[in-house]
Amino acid sequence: MFKKILIANRAEIAVRIIRACRELGIESVAVYSTADRDSLHVRLADTSICIGPPPSSKSYLNMDAIISAALVSKCDALHPGYGFLAENAAFEQLCSKNGIVFIGPPAEVISLSGNKSMALEAMRKNRIPVIPGSDGNIKDARHALACARKIGYPVILKASFGGGGKGMRICSNPREMESMFSIAKSESASSFGMAEVYLEKYIKKPRHIEFQIIADNNGDAVCAGERECSIQRRHQKLLEEAPAGNLSERTRKTIREYAVRAANAVNYKNLGTIEFLVDENENFYFIEINSRIQVEHPVTEVVTGIDLIKEQIYMAAGLKNPYKAKEITINGHAIEMRINAEDSEHNFSPSPGKITDCIFPLGPGVRIDTFIRPGFIIPPFYDSLIAKLIVWGSSRQEAVSRSLRALDEFSIEGIKTTIPFQKKILSNQRFQEGNIHTHFIEEQFGL
Numbered sequence: 490m491f492k493k494i495l496i497a498n499r500a501e502i503a504v505r506i507i508r509a510c511r512e513l514g515i516e517s518v519a520v521y522s523t524a525d526r527d528s529l530h531v532r533l534a535d536t537s538i539c540i541g542p543p544p545s546s547k548s549y550l551n552m553d554a555i556i557s558a559a560l561v562s563k564c565d566a567l568h569p570g571y572g573f574l575a576e577n578a579a580f581e582q583l584c585s586k587n588g589i590v591f592i593g594p595p596a597e598v599i600s601l602s603g604n605k606s607m608a609l610e611a612m613r614k615n616r617i618p619v620i621p622g623s624d625g626n627i628k629d630a631r632h633a634l635a636c637a638r639k640i641g642y643p644v645i646l647k648a649s650f651g652g653g654g655k656g657m658r659i660c661s662n663p664r665e666m667e668s669m670f671s672i673a674k675s676e677s678a679s680s681f682g683m684a685e686v687y688l689e690k691y692i693k694k695p696r697h698i699e700f701q702i703i704a705d706n707n708g709d710a711v712c713a714g715e716r717e718c719s720i721q722r723r724h725q726k727l728l729e730e731a732p733a734g735n736l737s738e739r740t741r742k743t744i745r746e747y748a749v750r751a752a753n754a755v756n757y758k759n760l761g762t763i764e765f766l767v768d769e770n771e772n773f774y775f776i777e778i779n780s781r782i783q784v785e786h787p788v789t790e791v792v793t794g795i796d797l798i799k800e801q802i803y804m805a806a807g808l809k810n811p812y813k814a815k816e817i818t819i820n821g822h823a824i825e826m827r828i829n830a831e832d833s834e835h836n837f838s839p840s841p842g843k844i845t846d847c848i849f850p851l852g853p854g855v856r857i858d859t860f861i862r863p864g865f866i867i868p869p870f871y872d873s874l875i876a877k878l879i880v881w882g883s884s885r886q887e888a889v890s891r892s893l894r895a896l897d898e899f900s901i902e903g904i905k906t907t908i909p910f911q912k913k914i915l916s917n918q919r920f921q922e923g924n925i926h927t928h929f930i931e932e933q934f935g936l
Contacts, residue, residue, distance in 0.1 A: 490806050491515055491566040491590070495559040496530070498570030499549060501858045501877060502782075503530035506568050509798040518562045520555060522548035524868040529860040536562055543870045549573045552580050559589050566590040566805060568798075572872065575781040576603055592805040594759050594780045601755050602778035606649045606687045608755070612775045615754040617747050620766065620774040622689035630670045636688050637666055643693075646670065648677035649685040657724065659691055692774075694926040695766040697721065698733050699779070700748035701789050702761050703800055705810040710752040712745040713793050713817050716762075716785055720914060722837070722930045727907070728914055729785035729825045731792050734885050734923040740771045745814075751775060759804045760797060766927075787858060787879045788823040821881055822888040826896070826911045828859075828876040830867045833910035837936075841869040845903035850895035854881040854888075867904060875906070885923065889915055 493516040496503045503519060507530060510517040519534030524543035531537045538558040541548035548554070550573055559567055567589050569575040578596040585591065594602070601607055606625050613619055623636045626649055637644045637660065646658045646669060658669035670686075678684035697718045704710035717733040718726050733741070748763040755778065762779045786797045795817070804810070831837040843866045849857050859876035861867070867875060880895055882888030896912050914920055917933055930936050 491802065493518060493535075493562065493564045493566075494592070494802070495520065495555070495562065495564040495567045495589075496534070496570065497549070497555050497567055497574055498572070499525055499528065499530060499871065500860045500874070502570040502572075502784075503528075504533060504860050505858055506570060506798055507533045509796060509802065513799060513802065515802070518558065518564055520549075520558050522870075524870055527865065529862065529865075538562065543868060545573065545870065549871075552577075552583055556583055556587055556589070559584075560587060564589060566592055566802075568592040568801070569781070571781050571784060576779075578603070590805055592759070592801050594757060594761060598755055598757055599780045602761070602780040603650055605647065605777055606685070608778055609687070609775070611754050612751060615750060617751050617754065617775050618773060620689045620692065620776065623687045626685045626687050627670075630667060633670050633688060634663055634666055637663070640688070640690050643691040645689050645691040646673040646686050647689060648673070648681055648683070649687055650677070650681040650683045692766055692768055694928055695719075695768050696733070696925065697764065697776075697927050698736070698744070698767055698773075699762040699764040699783070700745060701783075701786070701797070702748060702752045702757060702763060703795075703797075703804070703810055703812060704752055704757045704759060704761075705804050706758055706807055707809065708753065708756060708758070709810040710749050710757060711810060711812045711814050711817065712748050713789055713795055713797075713812070714819050715741065715745070715748075716783075716788055717925070718764075718785065719925045719927050720920075720929055721927050722936055726785065727827055727930070728911065729788055730885070730888075731788035731823050732819050734822075736767070737771060740767070740773065744773050747773075747775070749814075751778070760801050784827070784874070784877070785825050787856065787877060788825045791823040791856065791879060791881045792819050792821055793817055794820070821883045822885040823879060823881045824888050824892050824915075826878045826880075826892065826915075827874055827907070828878060828899070828901075828911070829873040829907045830875050830904050831873050831907050832905035833907050834905075837907070839869065839873055840905035841867045842904045843867075844901060846900070847902065848898065848900040850878070850898035852891075852895070852898075854891055855895050856880070861901070875901075878911075886921075889921055 540554040578599040660666040701713040717730040720728040856879040
């Protein structure tokens with residue numbers, strides 16, 4: 490087992506990893522920018538090292554500074570969390586070159602997973618259902634028009650690398666395709682450094698459901714259930730659930746089997762998710778692989794009793810996967826609400842600043858993953874996520890009512906947050922009925 494792990498991240502995920510290390514008897518090393526000097530992860534870690542000024546490019550994305558911190562502090566492993574360098578194959582290679590174990594998949598898996606067009610081709614070869622689309626990247630506008638004509642409108646252009654909704658453009662006819670193609674390529678280049686896009690058939694009201702994979706270094710992969718991630722605004726997730734509701738057990742079981750097959754198709758190692766779109770008739774299609782721990786991993790932990798961060802560490806240390814598919818049972822229902830420092834009444838504009846006071850909800854079935862406290866200043870340089878409220882109930886109905894109770898208790902003063910908007914979602918009748926899809930927010934709230 491590792492003796493010392495460097496956490497190459499910040500905020501709540503860094504705190505989460507530090508706590509797992511502490512429980513395993515592993516020393517933790519935190520890195521931080523000058524903007525995060527007073528952050529909780531800096532206080533909780535056994536050792537903390539400043540790696541640069543506030544801009545991510547000069548701190549949390551500075552690979553040389555992070556590797557130097559790991560070497561100076563004599564770490565034998567590094568956990569990237571999510572975001573920043575978590576899905577950077579070059580960073581994994583740099584860790585390996587310096588004798589540091591990267592807690593995540595190997596570089597070749599990260600590269601394949603990150604290139605969506607290559608991942609889709611791997612799924613096609615292994616007879617895993619995929620959305621009809623282009624055979625690889627689109628060369629030019631003429632090629633895009635030909636593919637769209639063959640598939641049938643509407644279609645969606647997607648960046649071959651990256652995510653978060655960037656580089657995506659929906660086209661309903663040839664005229665839109667001609668105008669949107671160059672925009673999608675330009676956005677892909679500016680956001681991900683690669684001006685490569687591919688094309689897919691656009692499914693109007695799908696559900697976004699991801700399946701948690703645990704795989705050891707011998708390729709023994711299992712699925713630890715699924716998460717419903719359909720509540721999104723502009724392709725950014727707001728609320729997640731486990732398990733997915735209103736899904737037949739037959740379809741659930743079938744997609745789980747395909748998820749494991751997908752992991753085996755790319756020789757997946759460590760933890761990751763296989764993501765699918767499911768239409769109104771429960772037809773399902775592979776969309777991508779996320780080669781890291783997900784923001785929403787706590788809902789799976791709550792309903793399975795599995796500590797996924799510890800499993801990442803175990804798998805990276807070479808331990809065998811202790812789980813068999815039949816041994817992973819789902820208990821009850823969990824909901825995670827992302828609490829962002831944003832003003833939901835004014836187009837979700839960022840709301841950094843000083844937290845003058847905060848009260849966290851408690852009681853049965855309530856968990857908070859956060860790094861904030863009274864007096865802490867939320868910096869304007871990073872992602873707006875400041876807390877995750879995770880609630881468990883014996884049924885989905887109980888989880889929803891308990892979530893509303895917890896949100897009523899949750900108070901953050903001094904800045905604007907998305908707590909009021911989360912209440913609106915949970916109070917919505919269609920949400921309570923489980924009648925959701927990826928355009929739910931737009932349809933119900935006009936956002």
